[in-house]
Amino acid sequence: MERNLSFNLHVLTARLDRAADRTLQAEHNVSYSRFLALTLVRELGTPTQRALADCLGVTEPSVSRMTAALAAEGLLDAQPDPAGGRRTALPADGTPISYRTMGDGPHLILLGGALRTSDDYLPLASVLATSFRVHLVERRGRGASGPQGPHYTLRKEVEDLLAVQSETGARLAFGHSYGGLVILETARSYPVFDRTAVYEPGVPAAPVPTGWMGPYRERLTAGDSYGAFVHFIRGAGGAPPILAKLPYWYLRYALRIGFRGPSWQRMRPLLAANLAEHEQVAAQQGKLAGFGAVTASVLLLCGSRSQLASKTQFGALREILPTAVQETLNGLNHFGPEGKTAAVVAERARAFLL
Known part of the structure; x- marks a missing residue:
């Protein structure tokens, strides 16, 4: 029943979006997606393209094309931020x-x-x-x-x-x-x-767990980012208990295979800062x-x-x-x-x- 309700809500939302699109196209010659973008710009003040993309749930290049088209039609005043936002x-x-x-x-x-x-x-x-x-x-x-x-x-x-x-x-x-x-x-x-x-x-x-900090530092010094991260998730106390019980070698191997995307690419340069910050937590x-x-x-x-x-x-x-x-x-x-x-x-x- 819950699945049917979710599906029905999805279908209803899609139909409402299409109906709104038809009305806006007929009466104002603007699509629903562009109307939504203009509404968000009004609400956010002077958002960057990245902020607008996150709100709309689309890519930044997509927002760039949309704002350029809206600006060309005189519906939007798009200006470069002198401070880059x-x-x-x-x-x-x-x-x-x-x-x-x-x-x-x-x-x-x-x-x-x-x-x-x-x-x-x-x-x-x-x-x-x-x-x-x-x-x-x-x-x-x-x-x-x-x-x-x-x-x-x-x-x-x-x-x-x-x-x-x-x-x-x-x-x-x-x-x-x-x-x-x-x-x-x-x-x-x-x-x-x-x-x-x-x-x-x-x-x-x-009490704050600190036993992981020494091995973590050693692995970072050795250039082993995944090894350091395993010591963190097993020892810092925030991971699910099942992860803390898995062997070190297994977790390290699993992370190297499965954790390689954008989240890891953003996180990896912060591993040294992570240690310094957790040392400050322990000091409190x-x-x-x-x-x-x-x-x-x-x-x-x-x-x-x-x-x-x-x-x-x-x-x-x-x-x-x-x-x-x-x-x-x-x-x-x-x-x-x-x-x-x-x-x-x-x-x-x-x-x-x-």
Whole structure:
């Protein structure tokens, strides 16, 4: 019955789309796909082609052709962004921190997690940009931002966030995983935010596994990226139990065969940064009580499919934060703010932050 309902909804949606297309073609000489693109441009403000492509669920070249045609017909004013869609903030140590801005409304900073770049959060940013002026940060060690540097600490990330906040004047923030830790650590010492939403922030309320870090570092030094990653997923505590029980050699072989696509290509250059960031998470152990100094209102989100131990830690954090609300989003795991489920997280965050 559930399958039939899903199929019927799909058929109904397709028929509605075709009916809308016929009406728009007859009355306004514009296709439904182009009408949808124009509507999104109006809602997002001045989006980049990449942001528009993510919202439409099509490729960037496809959006490029569409916007060119709309501009030729006088329906769209397409201009090159002199900053390439990106801006730069300079923290105390002078490391350039790149961020891209989209949408219109209250200013909101979006900060991602370990082994992720800002590109991984474009679907989330695009939905939020319908209600906010979103500043999507490329944390240090990634993309157009500068390197982590030899003296990297969590304090550097706090300084980076403060620099972006100073440039934008944002009083709202959203953070995922390690990005959530950075936001809460910043809010603990600096009252620059009024409201923050964090999804499964990397704040340790229990002992942090560190035994994997030595072998991970050795494999990285040897140039064995897959070997290092296996030590991480088996030892860091976030992987499903079945993976932790599989032999090292088997997992390494399986990853080399099956994990070679765009996700791995984005992740691979971040493996060294991943170690440095998890070392900082471990360094926060025993400091949970300090988050009682956070004055901002906090929405603490987690996924129902995340590990029970993790959800217990989030509950402990909620008890420490003075003005926090904790909610569990059904069917989501630790990576809820990414990909197809990003819209679910965005809608809940929007309701709290507005």
